[in-house]
Amino acid sequence: MSLACLAGPFLKRILLGGLCALLWPLSTQAADACHGSRDLVVVGHMDDDLLFMNPDLSSSIQAGACMQVLYLTASERKGGLEYMYRREQGVRSAYAFMAGRVNEWQQARLMVGSASITQFTLRSRPGIQLSHLRLQDPWLGPGWGSLTPLSRAESVPGQTVQTLDSPRQTLNREQLVQTLAALIRLYQPTSVRYLDDTNPVPYTQLCWRCTGHGHPDHIASARLVREAMLAAPGNYAQIGYVDYPIQEQARNLTLNEIHSKTEIFRRYAWHDQHACKGPAVCQEPAGPAAEWVQRSYYTSRADYPASLLSDSNGKLYFFASGEQNDAINQWDVHAQRWISLGGRTPEALSAFHYTDGSPGLFARDATGQVWFSRSPDENDWLAWQKIPGPRMLHTPMVSRRDSQAVAMGTDGLFYWSSARQPDYGWGAWTALPALEHAAYPATVSLDRQGRPHIFASNLQGQLFQTYQQSDLTWQDWQTIPAPPSSGGLASILNAQGHIELYLRDRQSQQLQRLIQGSQQSWTRPQNLGLQYVGTPALSLDEKDHVVVAVQKTPGGAIVLLDQGQEREVDKQSASAPALYRLNGTLYLATRPIGPEQRYRLLERRHGQWVQVALTQPPPPGGGQSFSEAPAFITQPYVQP
Structure with missing residues (x-):
């Protein structure tokens, strides 16, 4: 029996391919051991995670999360098998340092999907595991602008990649995807972290330190993970990280974060002979690594809708998480300028009104903590505050009035919170009754008596x-x-x-409507005959009729459904739509197709849609830690 089968009593033992594997179960005991969070991290090389995914990894580990890291390549270039072993020692040293534990690990071999993987488990904290597929990693040509075995297997039909160590394995693209999907199903993560799959530069045109360029193994690993997530869907957050191009963006980590990230990377670098010769003479991080440890940026998918909202004086704004700065950004429609409100988020925002009409915002950081801010006066925003309680899988859904919010926690339960009076804070998350096999997100509305109603479905679609x-x-x-x-x-x-x-009918993918009657009864579902993706945007129109805006296909048309009439408002849109009514006028916001993050604001006048604003892209800088934001954020960024 392998060492894996002799592990502690709270580990799950799974027999895969004749070998015993360690994976954390979903029992209450395991959930407590992981503090409700299980991160699955997949990268190409040993050090990609340390340079591009921190400080999120260290923050999660310090919060008690379990972490499963899979390194796809042997990362042996310029050193062979012995160099691979030293780099593996380096990442073990870094993770033990992040956990504040003795650098002692237990080794096992396990089968996941089609692959045999070497796994190391931190003895004093077995929820932290580092796994290695050890795919060979030479350049297949003269260097940059060449394929690697992993990028060739990912991009060239019929090609395979071999592992470096014994037993020698040969895997094709399908087997790599199946292996990653099997790991997702077995580990059942609450977050999947991967590199940037969106880089548009072809593998064979990539070059070192060229503007916007990445590494072929980074891109290939991320594309394989994205496909694996489609094959193994579930309730987990998906977080992509920009790699080399972050050196071209503004520094966005605090001095404390930079110091921590530097010390973690140095623990690895001491074992990497091409980085430094040991602790006494090590100058790392140096060169580009010195730039990378000062930054952390998320991959943007450009399909998040903006959030429209007015202030207590009836002034219209909209909000968007920046695709270049990861910050929360506010566009002043009247002044035609952006204000960056700090924070660092990979997700969409939720905007709402407090009972006195002042605007508020929700954002979720990449570790699952939910933050809120309020604007007591025009262009003034209070420092971000954290809602106490468990971590969430997504930005909360919030009612437009009376400030009621719902989100799914990493434990699979839905939680509710509401704004307090008179301090404008938010109460700690309250768990709702358990819904077996729940799927997120949910939606919340208040009835005519002001009681919150929450609606959700399970994985079977009920x-x-x-x-x-x-x-x-x-x-x-x-x-x-x-x-x-x-x-x-x-x-x-x-x-x-x-x-x-x-809701969306599972079979036809068409929009359905139900209306609540008395005694919690509902009308029969009405098929509105409109296929769509994402989530509908809803508002009352100028005559108090419910109007619905949807996006028909990814990157496709925005369609409005008003009193049974279907009308195409925009032929193409990168994002889902946002709707808002202000002073009897209906507004709609979308993001046009294109590399720049701009938003169109349309206003309906006498039944016709008129463009009233086209924003500039949000500023390139302004993102920062939520916890170290200033007490008031008042300085606008004026687009040059």
């Missing part, structure tokens, strides 16, 4: 609701009769005081 009762407890989840859905949930209180619920 639709459920719960609501807050008069004693402030939550009703057990109740089934809503509807065909199986594939998400796309949205809800709104109509002018007659009834909640309307919208």
Whole structure:
């Protein structure tokens, strides 16, 4: 029996291909041991994670998360097998340092999917595991501008890649994807972290330190992970990290974060003979690595909608997480300028009103913590504050009025919070009744009595609701009769005081509508005959009718459904739409197709849509740690 089979009593033992593998189970004991978070990290080389994914990795480890890291390549270039072993020692030293534990590891061999993987488990904290596929990693030509074995297997049909160590394995692209998908299913992560799959430069045209260029193994590893996630969907956050091109962007880490990231990388570099000769004479991080340890940027998918909102004086703004600065950004429609509000997030934002009409914002950082801010005065935003409680898988969904929010925690439960009076804070997350096999996200609306109702589905597509009762407890989840859905949930209180619920039919992928009647009854689902992706945007129009905006296909048309009439508003859009009504006027925002992050703001006048603004891209800088933001953020960034 392998060492893996002799591990501690709270580890899950799985027999795969005749070998015993270690993976964390979903039991309460394991969830407690992982503090509710299990990170799966996949990179090309040993040090990609340390240079491009920190400080998020160290923050998660310090918060008690479990972490499974898979290095795809042997990273042996310029040194062979012995160099590979030394680099593996280096990453073990770095992770032991991040965990604050003795650098002692237990080695095992396991089968996952089609591959045999070497795995090291930190003895004093077995939730931290480093795994190595050890794919050979030479250049297949003279160097940059050549393929590597991994990038060739990823991009050239019929090609394979071999491992460096014994037993020798030969894997093709499909087997690599299957292996990654099998790891996702077995480990059941709450976050999957990978490198940038969006780099448009062909592998054979990449060059060292050219503007915007990455490494072929980085890009290939990320594309394989993205495909594996499609094959193994689940309730986990997906976080991509920009690699080499971060050296071209503004420094966005604090001095404390830079110092921590530097010390972690040095623990690795002491073992890498091409980086330094040991602790006494090591100058690392130096060269480009010195730039990388000062920065951390997320891959943007450009499909997140903007969030429209007005202030208490009726002034319209919209908000977007920056594709270049990762910050929260506010566009002043009247002044035609951006204000960066700090923070560092890989996700969309949620905007809402407090009961006094002042605007507020939710953002989620890459470790799952939810932060909020409020604007008490025009262009003034208070420092970001964290909602206490568990970590969340996504930015909360929030009601437009009375500040009620819902999100799924890393434990698979839905949580609710509401704004407090009179301090404008948010209460700690409250767990809702358990919904077996729940799928995120949920949606929240208030009924005519002001009670929050929350709607969600499970992985089988069944639709459920719960609501807050008069004693402030939550009703057990109740089934809503509807065909199986594939998400796309949205809800709104109509002018007659009834909640309307919208969802995507799993079979036809078409928009369905249900309307709540008395005694929690619902109308039969009405098929609105419109296929769409993402989540519908909902608003009341100028005459208090519910209007729905959807995107038909990724990058495709934006279509408005108003009183049964379907109208195409935009032929192409990079993002889902956002709708908002202000002073009897309906507004719609979309992001045009193109490399620059611009937004179109349309206003409906006498039944016709008129463009009233086209933004400049958000500023290249302005992102920073949520926890070290200034008390007030007042300085605007004016586009040159």
